[in-house]
Amino acid sequence: xxSLKVSGIGALAVALAFAVAGVSVxxxxxxxxxxxKPVEFVIMAGKGGGADKMARLxxxxxxxxxxxxxxxxxxxxxxxxxxxxxIHLKQASDPDHTIMVTLNSFYTTPLRxxxxxxxxxxYTPIARMALDTFLLWVHKDSGIKNVDEFVKAAKSSGNKxxxxxxxxxxxxxxxxxxxxSAYDLDMKYVPFKGGGxxxxxxxxxxxxxxxxxPSEQLGFYQAGDTVPIAAFTPDRLPMFKDSPTFxxxxxxxxxxxxxxxxxxxxxxxxAAAYYQNVFKQVYDSAEWQKYMKDKSLQGxxxxxxxxxxxxxxxxxxxxxxLTKMGEM
Amino acid sequence: MEILGHLLDGFAIAFEFQNLLLxxxxxxxxxxxxxxxxxxxxNGVAILLPVTFAVPPxxxxxxxxxxxxxxxxxxxxxxxxxxIPGASTAxxxxxxxxxxxLQGKADHALxxxxxxxxxxxxxxxxxxxxFAPPLAAVALAFGSPEIFALMMLAFATFIGLGxxxxxxxxxxxxxxxxxxxVGYDVISGEPRLLFLDITGFLHGINFLVLAIGIYGIxxxxxxxxxxxxKMTVSQATLSIxxxxxxxxxxxxxxxxxxxxxxxxxxxGILPAAGATPGxxxxxxxxxxxxKDPASYGKGNVDGVVAPEAANNAASTGSMLPMITLGIPxxxxxxxxxxxxxxxxxxxxxxxxxxxxxxxxxLIGSLYVANLFSVIINLAxxxxxxxxxxxxxxxxxxxxxxxxxxxxxxxxQDMHDVWLMLIFGVVGYLxxxxxxxxxxxxxxxxxxxxxxxxxxxxxxxSDGSFAIFFERPISGGIMAVTIFVFVLPIYRAIRTxxxxxxxxxxx
Numbered sequence: 107x108x109s110l111k112v113s114g115i116g117a118l119a120v121a122l123a124f125a126v127a128g129v130s131v132x133x134x135x136x137x138x139x140x141x142x143k144p145v146e147f148v149i150m151a152g153k154g155g156g157a158d159k160m161a162r163l164x165x166x167x168x169x170x171x172x173x174x175x176x177x178x179x180x181x182x183x184x185x186x187x188x189x190x191x192x193i194h195l196k197q198a199s200d201p202d203h204t205i206m207v208t209l210n211s212f213y214t215t216p217l218r219x220x221x222x223x224x225x226x227x228x229y230t231p232i233a234r235m236a237l238d239t240f241l242l243w244v245h246k247d248s249g250i251k252n253v254d255e256f257v258k259a260a261k262s263s264g265n266k267x268x269x270x271x272x273x274x275x276x277x278x279x280x281x282x283x284x285x286x287s288a289y290d291l292d293m294k295y296v297p298f299k300g301g302g303x304x305x306x307x308x309x310x311x312x313x314x315x316x317x318x319x320p321s322e323q324l325g326f327y328q329a330g331d332t333v334p335i336a337a338f339t340p341d342r343l344p345m346f347k348d349s350p351t352f353x354x355x356x357x358x359x360x361x362x363x364x365x366x367x368x369x370x371x372x373x374x375x376x377a378a379a380y381y382q383n384v385f386k387q388v389y390d391s392a393e394w395q396k397y398m399k400d401k402s403l404q405g406x407x408x409x410x411x412x413x414x415x416x417x418x419x420x421x422x423x424x425x426x427x428l429t430k431m432g433e434m
Numbered sequence: 435m436e437i438l439g440h441l442l443d444g445f446a447i448a449f450e451f452q453n454l455l456l457x458x459x460x461x462x463x464x465x466x467x468x469x470x471x472x473x474x475x476x477n478g479v480a481i482l483l484p485v486t487f488a489v490p491p492x493x494x495x496x497x498x499x500x501x502x503x504x505x506x507x508x509x510x511x512x513x514x515x516x517x518i519p520g521a522s523t524a525x526x527x528x529x530x531x532x533x534x535x536l537q538g539k540a541d542h543a544l545x546x547x548x549x550x551x552x553x554x555x556x557x558x559x560x561x562x563x564x565f566a567p568p569l570a571a572v573a574l575a576f577g578s579p580e581i582f583a584l585m586m587l588a589f590a591t592f593i594g595l596g597x598x599x600x601x602x603x604x605x606x607x608x609x610x611x612x613x614x615x616v617g618y619d620v621i622s623g624e625p626r627l628l629f630l631d632i633t634g635f636l637h638g639i640n641f642l643v644l645a646i647g648i649y650g651i652x653x654x655x656x657x658x659x660x661x662x663x664k665m666t667v668s669q670a671t672l673s674i675x676x677x678x679x680x681x682x683x684x685x686x687x688x689x690x691x692x693x694x695x696x697x698x699x700x701x702g703i704l705p706a707a708g709a710t711p712g713x714x715x716x717x718x719x720x721x722x723x724x725k726d727p728a729s730y731g732k733g734n735v736d737g738v739v740a741p742e743a744a745n746n747a748a749s750t751g752s753m754l755p756m757i758t759l760g761i762p763x764x765x766x767x768x769x770x771x772x773x774x775x776x777x778x779x780x781x782x783x784x785x786x787x788x789x790x791x792x793x794x795x796l797i798g799s800l801y802v803a804n805l806f807s808v809i810i811n812l813a814x815x816x817x818x819x820x821x822x823x824x825x826x827x828x829x830x831x832x833x834x835x836x837x838x839x840x841x842x843x844x845x846q847d848m849h850d851v852w853l854m855l856i857f858g859v860v861g862y863l864x865x866x867x868x869x870x871x872x873x874x875x876x877x878x879x880x881x882x883x884x885x886x887x888x889x890x891x892x893x894x895s896d897g898s899f900a901i902f903f904e905r906p907i908s909g910g911i912m913a914v915t916i917f918v919f920v921l922p923i924y925r926a927i928r929t930x931x932x933x934x935x936x937x938x939x940x
Contacts, residue, residue: 158768158772159771159772162483162769162772162773163772166483180480181845181846182845183637183845184618184637185617185618185636185637185638186617186618186625186636186637187618187623189618189625189633189636190633190636190637193633193636218623218624219624219625268894273618273620273623274620274621274622274623274624275623276623294893294894296890296893296894297620297621297623297890298620298886298890299620299886306574306759307577309574309759310574310575310576310577312577312578312894325759325781325784326759328784329784
C-alpha cells in the first residue's frame with residue numbers, strides 16, 4: 107500500500123516537472139523556495155576530467171559569491187559511462203536537493219544501454235552552461251597543415267592510422283566515424299580513459315590524430331607540439347583563427363558537447379526555479395565568462411522549455427548517429 | 435646555476451610568513467586526513483579546494499601540496515597501528531607495519547615510516563628540481579605497450595617470491611584481477627560483470643573496499659579468534675633511548691630507502707600510475723632483493739621503509755606530469771590540476787618558463803613541507819602509541835567504525851560498505867587457509883591499469899604480441915620482467931635438486 111502511494115506521488119512529481127519545463131519561470135518564485143540542507147551536486151564523470159573541473163569551478167563560484175544559501179557537495183559518479191549517475195538521480199530520495207552536471211553521455215548512455223530504461227527528457231532542465239567545441243588535431247612533426255594533407259596521409263596509412271579517443275560509442279568516436287565516411291578513410295579508433303590521456307597520446311606520438319576539446323590540448327598546443335587543422339563548429343573559433351571549419355570545407359557537419367546542469371526527475375517547480383537562478387548568476391559571473399573565453403567554449407545560457415527542446419533535438423540526432431554506426 | 439637561483443627564489447617564497455603558515459597547517463591537516471581510514475589525500479584536497487580562493491594561486495598550491503604530503507605520512511599511521519590502510523597509498527605499509535606493532539615494535543615502525551617518508555620526499559624533490567624537463571619527456575614516451583610492460587614487471591615481483599606458495603599467490607592474483615574487471619569497460623563501452631545487475635557494481639570495485647575489508651575486518655576477526663578478546667594490541671612505549679635506538683637501527687635500511695625513493699619517483703611521473711602502484715612495487719622489489727625474503731610480512735622494518743619512501747617520492751613525482759604536461763599522475767594531482775585551472779593557470783610545457791614564481795614556490799615549499807611533516811609526525815608518535823595501549827575490547831569497535839567510514843567515504847555508497855564486510859569475512863577465511871592476500875590487493879590496483887593498456891596495444895598492433903618486444907622501452911622492461919619471473923623458479927629447482935640428492939644420500 108505504502109509503495110503504491112509513493113510511486114503515485116512520484117508520478118505526480120514527474121508530471122509537475124514537465125509542467126515546469128513548459129512554463130518560463132518568474133524571478134518572484136525564487137524568493138519563496140530555498141534549499142533546507144546541503145545540495146548533492148553529482149558529477150557524471152570521474153575526478154580530474156573536463157566535466158569535473160567545470161563542476162568544481164561552478165561550486166567555487168557559488169561559494170565565493172554566496173549564490174546559494176546552502177553548500178553544494180560534489181560527488182563523482184563516473185560508473186558505467188554516467189549510467190550510475192543517471193540512475194542515482196532517477197532514484198533520488200530527495201529530488202529537490204539533487205542536481206547533476208552532465209555532458210553528451212546524457213544522450214548516448216541511455217541510448218546504448220536500453221535496459222537502464224532512462225529517458226533523458228524526464229530530468230528537470232536547469233541550465234545549459236556552455237557548449238564545448240571539438241577540433242581535429244595532429245602532431246607538429248607529422249608536417250600536416252590542412253585537411254587535404256591529413257586525408258592524403260591517413261589514406262596512405264589505411265587502418266594503421268591511429269585515432270585516439272575517449273570511450274567507445276562516445277563523442278570522439280562519433281566524430282571519427284564522420285571523418286571515416288566523409289573522406290573515405292579507414293582510421294583505427296583506440297579508446298583511452300579521459301580526454302587528457304588522449305591528448306597526451308598524441309603529444310607522445312602514440313597516436314596519429316585526435317578530436318580533443320580545446321581545453322584538453324591547450325597546453326601542448328601552446329608549446330607548439332600539436333596543431334589543430336579543422337574545427338567541428340559552425341564558425342571559426344576566435345582562439346584558432348587559422349583552422350577552417352568542416353562546414354567551410356564543404357562538409358555540413360557540426361558537433362558540440364553540452365555542459366549542462368540538470369535536476370532529478372520529479373524536482374518541484376519552486377526548487378527548479380531556485381537552481382535556475384543560481385546557475386544564471388554563475389553563468390553571468392566574471393569567473394565563468396573568463397573560463398569560457400580561455401577554453402574556447404561557446405553557447406548561450408538556456409533553461410526551462412528551451413533546454414528541454416534542445417535536449418529533444420540532440421537526443422534524436424544521437425539516436426540517428428548511433429544507429430548509423432551500428433552501436434544500437 | 436640558473437636552477438640554484440630559481441630554487442633560492444622558491445625558498446624565499448616558501449618562507450614568506452603566510453606561505454609558511456599554510457605549509458604547517460596543511461601538513462597537520464594532511465597528517466590526520468591520511469591517518470583516517472578511507473580518507474586519503476584525494477578527499478582532503480578535494481574538500482579543501484574551494485577554501486583556497488582566499489589566497490593567491492601560489493599560496494593555494496602550497497597549501498594543497500602540503501596536505502598531499504602530510505597525508506602520505508599520515509597514511510602509514512593507521513596501517514601500522516590498526517592494520518587498516520589509512521589511505522590507498524599505504525596499503526603496502528600494513529604488510530609489515532602491522533606485524534611489527536603486534537610484536538610491540540610499533541614505535542620502530544612509526545619512526546621508520548616517518549624517516550623513510552622524509553627520505554623519499556627529499557630525494558624526489560631534489561630529482562624534481564634537477565631533472566624536471568627531461569623526465570617529462572620520459573613520461574611522454576610511455577604509451578600503452580610501455581605501461582603494460584611496467585605492470586607485468588610489478589606482477590612478476592610479486593609472483594617471483596620464493597618464500598610464498600606460488601600456486602596460491604597466482605590464485606590470489608587471479609581473484610584480484612577478476613574483481614578489477616567489474617564495472618564499466620572503456621574499450622567496449624559496455625558495463626560488465628554486474629552481479630545480479632546491482633547498480634553499485636557499475637562504478638567497479640574500489641580497491642580500498644577490498645583492502646579495508648581484508649586488512650581491517652578480516653584482521654579484526656582473526657585477532658578476536660586468536661586472543662579471545664583478552665589482549666591488548668601492543669605494549670609499545672616510547673622513551674628517548676628507544677627513539678634513538680630506532681633511528682640507529684634504520685641505518686641498515688638505507689639501501690631500501692634509496693631504492694624505494696627512486697622507484698617511487700619514477701613510477702609516480704608516469705601518467706595514471708601514481709603512488710599506490712609505486713609503493714606496492716617498491717615492496718615487491720625490496721622483498722625480491724632481500725637476503726631474507728621469508729621475514730617479509732612477518733615484521734621486517736624494510737617492509738615499512740620501502741613503500742613509505744616510495745609513496746612520498748611518487749607523490750612528488752606525480753606533480754611533474756601535472757605541471758609540465760597538464761596530465762595528472764595520480765587522482766590527487768587530478769584534483770590539483772582542476773584547482774590550477776580554477777586559479778586561471780594553464781598547466782603545460784610552458785609552465786616552467788612563464789609561471790616561475792608558482793613553480794619554484796611550489797618546489798621550495800615541498801622541501802619545507804617535508805621537514806615539517808617529519809617533525810610533526812615524530813612529535814605525535816607518543817599520542818598514536820597511546821591508542822595501541824587501549825584494551826582490544828575498546829579498540830575493536832573503534833576499528834570497526836573506522837572501517838565502515840573508510841568503506842563509505844570514497845564513493846559515498848552503502849553498497850561499498852556491504853561489499854567490504856563480505857570481503858572481510860572472505861579475507862578471514864582465506865587467511866585461515868593460508869592464502870597470501872597482498873597479491874589480490876596488488877592485482878585489483880594494477881588490473882585496471884594493465885588491462886586497458888594490453889587491449890589498446892593489441893588494437894594498435896592488430897593482435898600481435900610483438901609490439902611489447904619491438905619497442906625499445908617496453909622491450910627492455912619485458913626482458914627484466916622475464917628475468918624476475920624466471921629467477922625464483924630457477925632457485926626453486928636448484929634447491930629441490932640439492933634436496934633430493936641429499937635425501938638420496940641419506
